[in-house]
Amino acid sequence: MGEFVLQYPNKIKKEYTKITSYGNRGMDLESIIEEANTYYKDNDIAYIYKKPTPIGVVNVCFKNGSKRITDAYYKTPSTLDFNGLYKGQYIEFDAKKTTNKTALPYANIHPHQLLHIRNINKHGGIVFLIISINNEYYLLNSNELLTFIDNETRKSIPYQYIKDKGYKIEYNYIKGLDYIHIIDKLIGGKNEKDKN
Numbered sequence: 749m750g751e752f753v754l755q756y757p758n759k760i761k762k763e764y765t766k767i768t769s770y771g772n773r774g775m776d777l778e779s780i781i782e783e784a785n786t787y788y789k790d791n792d793i794a795y796i797y798k799k800p801t802p803i804g805v806v807n808v809c810f811k812n813g814s815k816r817i818t819d820a821y822y823k824t825p826s827t828l829d830f831n832g833l834y835k836g837q838y839i840e841f842d843a844k845k846t847t848n849k850t851a852l853p854y855a856n857i858h859p860h861q862l863l864h865i866r867n868i869n870k871h872g873g874i875v876f877l878i879i880s881i882n883n884e885y886y887l888l889n890s891n892e893l894l895t896f897i898d899n900e901t902r903k904s905i906p907y908q909y910i911k912d913k914g915y916k917i918e919y920n921y922i923k924g925l926d927y928i929h930i931i932d933k934l935i936g937g938k939n940e941k942d943k944n
Contacts, residue, residue: 776845777843777844777845777878777880777885777925778798778829778843780919780924780925781829781830781843781878781924781925781927782798782924783923783924783925784923784924784925784926784927784928785797785798785830785832785924786924787922787923787924787926788834788928793834793928794832794833794834794835794839794928795832795833795834796830796831796832796833796834796839797830797831797832798829798830799827799828799829799830799831807819827840827860827861827864828840828841828842828861828864828865828868828875829841829842829843830842830843834874834928834931834935835932835935837873837874837931837935838868838872838873838874839873839874839875839931840864840868840873840874840875841875841876841877841878841887842857842861842877842878843877843878843880844856844857844877844878844879844880845879845880845881846879846880846881848881848904849881849882849907850904850906850907851902851904851905851906851907852879852881852904852905852907852910853903853904854897854903854904854905855903857877862897865890865893865894866890866894868890869890869891869894874889874931874934874935875889875890876888876889876890876893876934877893878917878925878927879910879914881907881910882907884911884916885916885917885918885919885925886910886911886914886915886916886917887914887915887917887927887930888905888910888913888914888915889914889934892913892914893905896909896913915930915933917930
């Protein structure tokens, strides 16, 4: 926990206390992706949204004028976390976080998600994973993901493969996890990674 002060125009000062929570690190990844999506939407760059997981409500508690779901179930397995449009292209992707320092275990990618990635890829959509590993962020497109899975017997995708074949994404305090410029490369059909 740390304190910091932001100075706004007209000499307005606001003090904030930063609270670090390690409870749900995957949600932290989704949060910084959502920061980028909000920036893209607010600036008319792209329209990409987190997909809600469809649930069936079994029981609701009515208390003090409010409703609270107390029992529910998932109607169908979720596919990927995010989808939307950018430059007329359909985009869909999932956020994956691992604390494993050497690889992303296949267990992090559910079989129905992998099938969904294959189908979106087959129909010409842009589909990828955003991976958080070793305090770094990478975009691994579907072609590189599927090539590895289809040709390797390992039960995980090595960090070095993610680093070599993926695109590193930098966090930006204004834009969040700014991944959109990488999609420009994917739309452009570049087969070789731009190392510059």
